[in-house]
Amino acid sequence: xxxxxxxxxxxxxxxxxxxxxxxxxxxxxxxxxxxxxxxxxxxxxxxxxxxxxxxxxxxxxxxxxxxxxxxxxxxxxxxxxxxxxxxxxxxxxxxxxxxxxxxxxxxxxxxxxxxxxxxxxxxxxxxxxxxxxxxxxxxxxxxxxxxxxxxxxxxx
Numbered sequence: 001x002x003x004x005x006x007x008x009x010x011x012x013x014x015x016x017x018x019x020x021x022x023x024x025x026x027x028x029x030x031x032x033x034x035x036x037x038x039x040x041x042x043x044x045x046x047x048x049x050x051x052x053x054x055x056x057x058x059x060x061x062x063x064x065x066x067x068x069x070x071x072x073x074x075x076x077x078x079x080x081x082x083x084x085x086x087x088x089x090x091x092x093x094x095x096x097x098x099x100x101x102x103x104x105x106x107x108x109x110x111x112x113x114x115x116x117x118x119x120x121x122x123x124x125x126x127x128x129x130x131x132x133x134x135x136x137x138x139x140x141x142x143x144x145x146x147x148x149x150x151x152x153x154x155x156x
Contacts, residue, residue, distance in 0.1 A: 002108040006064040006078060006116075014056035014063050017077040018048065021093050028130045034155050051092075060084075062116075066096070066109055075100040078109050082120050089117035091127040110143045 009017060022044060030040035056063045060083060066076040076096035082089045091113065096105045117125050127145065129136050 001069075002112060003069055003103065004066045004075065004105050004108050004112070005069060006066060006109065006112050009056055009063040009065045009077065011056065013065050013074070013077070017063065017065075017079070017095070020077075020097070021079075021095055025093075028132065031132065032130055033153070061092075064113075066105055068100070068105070075103075075105050076109070078113055080113055080117070080125075082117055082122060084121060087122050088124045088126065089113075089120070089122045091125060106139055107143060110139070114143075 022041070026037055026041045026044050029035075029044060030037045033040065033043075035043075052058045052061060061079065061081050064078045065074055066078065067073060068075050074097070076094070078094050079092040080089055081092065091110075094106055094109055094113075096103075096109075114125060125145075126148075127140065129140060131137075131150075
């Protein structure tokens with residue numbers, strides 16, 4: 001029995017979620033690309049604007065709020081995209097708010113997202129993870145994900 005439910009985000013929840021996920025992404029992007037955080041932040045904001053021209057209502061994208069089944073308290077959020085035509089989905093972000101981590105919520109969310117994308121006809125669910133994010137890598141491996149490619153860069 002999942003410890004969470006997933007429900008569509010409201011506009012306010014979406015706005016809050018995008019701000020919550022921005023700073024960790026910027027920090028990881030800056031470290032990975034060897035650029036100042038200001039450059040990484042502009043890249044991230046441009047990327048989000050390109051991916052989401054209609055914000056949380058952009059076709060194919062799903063923004064779901066995680067709520068604890070015990071308390072109905074919001075504990076995090078999930079952003080994924082379903083490409084029905086190509087029968088694939090892509091997980092852009094899964095975030096459990098700091099005070100709710102290490103309780104199995106992310107594992108449950110991955111399972112529920114997997115069920116949703118399978119029900120939509122998808123045969124794969126992909127994602128990217130920074131190589132420095134050992135906790136996320138362990139979560140994804142535990143959930144059955146495996147690496148299918150690697151991206152390398154070198155500081156010049």
